[in-house]
Amino acid sequence: MKADTQEAIDGVLAVDRxxxxxxxxxxxxxxxxxxxxxxxxxxxxCRLSKGNLSSHLSKLETGGLVLIDKSFRGKKPLTRIxxxxxxRNALARYRTQLAALVAASEP
Amino acid sequence: xxxxxxxxxxxLQTLTQRYATYSRSAGGLSNVFGAVLVAAAFSIAAFLPxxxxxxxxxxxxxxxxxxxxxxxxxFYYQRFGGVVQKVAPELRRQRRWMLGYLIAVSxxxxxxxxxxxxxxxxxxxxxxxxLLVAALPFxxxxxxxxVSDFYLGILLFCQAAVxxxxxxxxxxxxxxxxxxxxxxxxxxxREHRDFLRxxxxxxxxxxxxxxxx
Numbered sequence: 001m002k003a004d005t006q007e008a009i010d011g012v013l014a015v016d017r018x019x020x021x022x023x024x025x026x027x028x029x030x031x032x033x034x035x036x037x038x039x040x041x042x043x044x045x046c047r048l049s050k051g052n053l054s055s056h057l058s059k060l061e062t063g064g065l066v067l068i069d070k071s072f073r074g075k076k077p078l079t080r081i082x083x084x085x086x087x088r089n090a091l092a093r094y095r096t097q098l099a100a101l102v103a104a105s106e107p
Numbered sequence: 108x109x110x111x112x113x114x115x116x117x118x119l120q121t122l123t124q125r126y127a128t129y130s131r132s133a134g135g136l137s138n139v140f141g142a143v144l145v146a147a148a149f150s151i152a153a154f155l156p157x158x159x160x161x162x163x164x165x166x167x168x169x170x171x172x173x174x175x176x177x178x179x180x181x182f183y184y185q186r187f188g189g190v191v192q193k194v195a196p197e198l199r200r201q202r203r204w205m206l207g208y209l210i211a212v213s214x215x216x217x218x219x220x221x222x223x224x225x226x227x228x229x230x231x232x233x234x235x236x237x238l239l240v241a242a243l244p245f246x247x248x249x250x251x252x253x254v255s256d257f258y259l260g261i262l263l264f265c266q267a268a269v270x271x272x273x274x275x276x277x278x279x280x281x282x283x284x285x286x287x288x289x290x291x292x293x294x295x296x297r298e299h300r301d302f303l304r305x306x307x308x309x310x311x312x313x314x315x316x317x318x319x320x
Contacts, residue, residue, distance in 0.1 A: 029116045033123030034190045041188025045123070045309055080189075095116070 012101065018063045019094040023048055024056050028091045031066060031083035039079035057081060065090055118308075125305050127192040129184035132252040135302055136183075137176040138295030141259040142288035144168050148266050153278040157270065165270045166235070169263035173250055184302060187311045198252070205257050209244045216240050236272035239264055255291045262287060 019025055026046050031037055043053055060066040065087030069080045083091070129135065148168045155161070217237055224233065243264045251257050262284060269276060306312060 025116070026119065029120050030123045033120040033193075034127040035193040037123070037127075037190040038188040041190050044187050044311055045119075047310075080191075 015097050015101075016090055016094050018059065018065065019090050021056070023052065024060055025091075025094070027053075027056060027060065028065065028083060028087055031081060032088060032091055036069075036080045036082040039081065042081065060087065122305055122309050123190060124193070125301070126309065127190040129180065129192075129298075129302060130190060131192040131194070132198060132256075133184075133298045133302070134176060134253060134255060135179065135295055135299040137172070137179045138255045138259065138291045138298065140175050140179075141172045141255075141263070142291035142295065144172050145259055145262050145266070145284055145291075146288040148263065149276055149281055149284045152266060152270055152275045153281060157275065162270050162273075166239075166267040169246075169260065169267050172259070172263055173246070176250065187306070187309075201254075202252065205251070205254075206244060206248055209247050209257075209261070213240050213244050230273075232272045236268045239268035239271060253294075255294050258287050259291055 019028060023046060027042060030042060030045055039050075039053070039057075042048070042057075043050060046053065048056070057066060057068060061068050065084060067082045067084050069082075071078050071080070134141070148165050151157075151161070152165060157165070217240055220233065220237060243261070246264070247257065247260060251260050266276060
């Protein structure tokens, strides 16, 4: 195997899979534009069902990429999500890696 | 994922940032309402005879405006889900200057009035005046984020305080007040139209649920 091919494969494999999943990438991108966002906003903008969004947020929270705060507004539950510093760095790193991979694949 | 994904993600992040400004620094229609209140309150105080009830109504105008801001934010601009604006360093710096100025002026006014009249000799109207002047920096710290917020809020609070104390601003102020109101209306309408564009770009138009959980 040629060295540049090996390098390209290593580049693809080095991508953070937690961030790479499209729904999670969109969630992190939206959160990166704000201090925090309510669950309902993410649901509306990311076009995800409650269950699907909840599952992705749990994975991101486990990975330390987002911080979730659950409270009540009156009697209604209110979930606020914020991107953590680790999440912000992971997103920036992912985008840099992606841009480098795309640039390397161009003829 | 393809090469065009990165700019689209940038757009999504930018749109979210712009939507989030309506949680703090963008007032939209509340600027327009505030401008109308300012213009109406100063005109009424300048030209109409004021009795106790009209003075009380004029003194309430800043609170009516603050309430309208909160309601518009909660039930209109953030109805697709609350997003809190990240405070940029420039905004933080600008706010710190404006709050510092307000604290200095407010302290100066309160100290001067108390020193001249003596605290025990103050009439109830003057106490109300001092209370409103002293409360202004706290209100600004909690609710004022943009330049429009600051000058509309200051004008409404000053007007309320003076009316409470039994005085009134003369008609000579109207030129300045109407200028400020016109600027606030222009800024408010522009922000509101921008919100409609953001809403459409994010696909949050009709049919999208406003439920938050």
